[in-house]
Amino acid sequence: MLAFFSADFNLLYSCSLLFVICIALLEGVGLLVGLSIASALDDIIPIDLDIDTELPSGGLNALIGWLYLHRLPFLVWLLLFLTSFGIAGLSINYLIALPSLISFPIVLIIALFSCRILGKKIAIIMPKNETSAISSHSFAGKIATITIGKARKGSAAEAVLQDEFNQKHYLLVEPEEANQEFTQGTQVVLIEKLSRSWIAIEFKPL
Numbered sequence: 001m002l003a004f005f006s007a008d009f010n011l012l013y014s015c016s017l018l019f020v021i022c023i024a025l026l027e028g029v030g031l032l033v034g035l036s037i038a039s040a041l042d043d044i045i046p047i048d049l050d051i052d053t054e055l056p057s058g059g060l061n062a063l064i065g066w067l068y069l070h071r072l073p074f075l076v077w078l079l080l081f082l083t084s085f086g087i088a089g090l091s092i093n094y095l096i097a098l099p100s101l102i103s104f105p106i107v108l109i110i111a112l113f114s115c116r117i118l119g120k121k122i123a124i125i126m127p128k129n130e131t132s133a134i135s136s137h138s139f140a141g142k143i144a145t146i147t148i149g150k151a152r153k154g155s156a157a158e159a160v161l162q163d164e165f166n167q168k169h170y171l172l173v174e175p176e177e178a179n180q181e182f183t184q185g186t187q188v189v190l191i192e193k194l195s196r197s198w199i200a201i202e203f204k205p206l
Contacts, residue, residue, distance in 0.1 A: 004090075005090070007093075007097075008100075009093055009098065009099065009100055010093050012100065012104070013085065013088075013089030013090045013093070016083075016086035016089070017082070017083065017086035017087070019082055020082050020086070023075070023079060027075075067112065067115050067119065068115065068120055071119065072119055072122060072123055077115065080114070080118060080122070084110065084111040084114035084118070085107055085108070088107045088110040088114070089103060089104075092106065092107060139169070139198070140191060140192070141189065141190065141191070142163070142189070142190055143161070143189055143190075143203050144161040144171065144173060144187070144190055144198075144200065145159060145161075145185065145187050146158070146173070146183065146184050146185060146187075146188065147160050147170075147184065148184065150182065150184070151173055151174050151181065151182035151186075151188075151200075152174065153174055153175055153178040153180065155174065156172035156173055156174040156196070156197040156198075157172065157182060158170060158171075158172060159172070159173045159188065159198075159200075161190070171197070171198055172196060172198065173188055173190065173198045173200040174197050174199060174200070175188075175199075175200065175201070175202075176191065176199050176201050180201075180202070182200070186202060187202070187203040188200035188201060188203055189201050189203050
């Protein structure tokens with residue numbers, strides 16, 4: 001059995017599960033001394049979405065939403081992914097040993113779908129800490145930065161806003177005037193919440 005886990009075609013999957021075990025042990029030890037890896041990672045990588053907004057196809061927020069990264073602490077999601085990745089890889093190679101170049105994309109797809117399916121169920125029973133959550137309707141007057149696309153009147157583009165809790169919120173914005181255009185990197189001020197996007201004006205520092 002040890003030879004199976006340490007075989008070249010299984011090494012990546014075995015290391016994934018070994019990493020999960022090590023993190024679980026470290027988290028257990030950390031809790032005994034008042035430290036939490038999960039909380040630390042969640043503070044370092046705060047991700048939140050404006051879930052009232054319809055997510056654009058291909059946008060970063062669409063991918064985050066599809067994978068349920070915004071609904072779970074990052075460490076929980078990472079462990080879910082690595083566990084799914086490791087188990088799927090070892091299971092496939094147990095049934096039929098495949099070269100890594102063939103098995104890797106198959107296992108990756110399985111792991112991503114597993115994160116979506118299981119992540120949704122886990123999010124229901126273990127909702128993310130909402131102590132620092134704020135309503136998206138309170139974003140009026142705040143500054144966001146265009147990240148993907150080009151915003152025109154009636155054609156919103158993706159923007160990111162970082163709130164006072166250092167959480168990132170991805171949303172859609174469009175200019176107030178028909179002759180305005182926001183390109184990637186443009187800073188804008190949110191002024192009005194629509195059903196699917198925000199009306200914004202370009203931020204011009206004094």
